[in-house]
Amino acid sequence: xxxxxSRIEASYPVSAAQVYLVGASNGAIMAYYFAxxxxxxxxxxxxxxxxxxxxxxHPSRPVPVLEIHGTVDPSLPYLGGKVQPPxxxxxxxxxxxxxxxxxxxxxxxxxxxxxxxxxxxVTTYTWSPCQRGTLVQLVAVSGAxxxxxxxxxxxxxxxxxxxxxxxxxxSSLPRTGSAG
Numbered sequence: 001x002x003x004x005x006s007r008i009e010a011s012y013p014v015s016a017a018q019v020y021l022v023g024a025s026n027g028a029i030m031a032y033y034f035a036x037x038x039x040x041x042x043x044x045x046x047x048x049x050x051x052x053x054x055x056x057x058h059p060s061r062p063v064p065v066l067e068i069h070g071t072v073d074p075s076l077p078y079l080g081g082k083v084q085p086p087x088x089x090x091x092x093x094x095x096x097x098x099x100x101x102x103x104x105x106x107x108x109x110x111x112x113x114x115x116x117x118x119x120x121x122v123t124t125y126t127w128s129p130c131q132r133g134t135l136v137q138l139v140a141v142s143g144a145x146x147x148x149x150x151x152x153x154x155x156x157x158x159x160x161x162x163x164x165x166x167x168x169x170x171s172s173l174p175r176t177g178s179a180g
Contacts, residue, residue, distance in 0.1 A: 024048040046166035051076045051094040054103040062108035062134040066169040070144030101138040133174040
């Protein structure tokens with residue numbers, strides 16, 4: 001991923017301070033992994049239905065993180081447990097989504113108690129203030145599964161639009177002039 005970012009920066013007028021990582025499911029896992037290992041190259045993470053091991057993430061600096069997750073996700077369970085996608089290693093367990101977000105809040109030096117806003121079927125948890133103007137946020141969608149949230153998908157059709165939420169999250173972050 002580092003080579004890809006370098007190649008894009010060399011070919012296009014991209015600000016290194018505005019390289020955001022976005023992914024769903026395995027792509028979200030990859031975004032988390034990269035932010036944990038190469039935080040200086042990540043201006044923020046937008047994860048949809050993602051997960052990560054909480055004890056192996058040690059970023060070099062705070063990283064803003066937004067997680068959007070369905071509470072009945074059968075593949076990467078919101079409450080944690082065995083991974084369930086077809087062909088996956090069902091012997092591996094993932095931590096609860098709230099544990100992942102609390103870990104990011106700790107890593108980012110945020111207030112440990114999130115602010116909560118509930119507008120059924122969506123509950124938003126926001127940890128702030130955090131170091132370096134970062135923000136950690138969890139958007140939990142009650143009754144939703146393992147999907148990219150957008151109109152036309154699943155039982156909570158149109159409750160949220162992941163693309164719009166991620167864009168809003170990233171665009172609300174302060175610009176620091178460099179990602180590192």
